[in-house]
Amino acid sequence: MNRYSRQLLFEPIGEAGQEKLLNSHVLIVGLGALGAVSAEMFARSGIGTMTILDRDYVEMSNLQRQPLYDTNDANEQLPKAIAAKKRLMEINPTIKVNAIVEDVTADILKEHLDGVQMMIDGTDNFDIRMIMNDLSQKYNLPWIYGSCVGSYGLSYLIKPNETPCLHCVIEHIPLAAATCDTVGIIQPAATQVALYQVTEAMKYLVGDHQHIQTKLRTFDLWKNEQSTVDIKKLKRKHCPSCGPEATYPFLQSQKQTDLAVLCGRDTVQIRKKYDQELDLMTLSEKFKENFFQVKVNEYLLSLQVDPYRIVLFRDGRALVHGTKDKMKAHTIYDRYFS
Secondary structure, three states, X not given: OHHHHHHHOOOOOHHHHHHHHHOOEEEEEOOOHHHHHHHHHHHHHOOOEEEEEEOOEOOHHHOOOOOOOOHHHHHHOOEHHHHHXXXXXXXXXXXXXXXXXXXXXXXXXXXXXXXXXXXXXXXXXXXXXXHHHHHHHHOOOOEEEEEEEEOEEEEEEEOOOOOOOHHHHHOOOOOOOOOHHHHOEOHHHHHHHHHHHHHHHHHHHHOOHHHOOOOEEEEEOOOOEEEEEOOHHHOOOOOOOOOOOOOOHHHOHHHOOOEEEOOOOOEEEEOOOOOOOOOHHHHHHHHHHOOOEEEEOOOEEEEEEOOEEEEEXXXXXXXXXXXXXXXXXXXXXXXXHO
């Protein structure tokens, strides 16, 4: 226990709490600024098992605020989940990390809930958050919502059967249209949100429920503003996600699209499943023979077809950078990969 000696001295945790942390399993959805910071703090604190899930790969613009990655990861365009696991195991080789390179759907998330005691929101996508929210309510699994943009941040722990769920809350609180890709973000804001998320998760996992923050917490670091808002009254009696006759609308297949514009980015994601994983190395050789600009690793292939860039994953999922037009993106994808 020498690794955690200073944490053991902290009375609310102590030896009993540390043992609980070592036997805990946390699922982190999204490994951008929030997810990366949270994962590092969980690894250092001794969370026994982490399942980390992300659909994207490391780019240079990530390095300003996502501490698990370095320049080499960006140059190699490693999937974030793979690069994150490598770094987390260097930080703490005594824990278990399950790295999943997948787009998040209800079915994918459901596959990875076994043994999980807490879900952490590290995504920037409200469709995914609403899937997490419905799964949370259906399987009685707490999760912590987190969001940040600019110097502003927000966090809120959602406990099924106790607190209003996210579906209840967004009926009353308007969602900001701004994203990190439109107005930017400073790294301390992301770190502050992740700090709140991890702290509340640790309280829950060690069983110190009396000190859990039950209010919605917001702050603006640049403007020196912070507040907590009691939102208990926002719980809706007939909420379709958490009410007594819940239908879990965001777990329905029609909510999961094959074409999606990524939040705040000039990029369209295309999901196309194949019977078996694609042979990216063979594909890259064919493109090189025809003088295309191509980069490849064991996880993805990046093809430059000016003014577009297509990133293809082994399962057939692709990101078409350079357009928000779904039909145009689909046409470009079919031109090179059908």
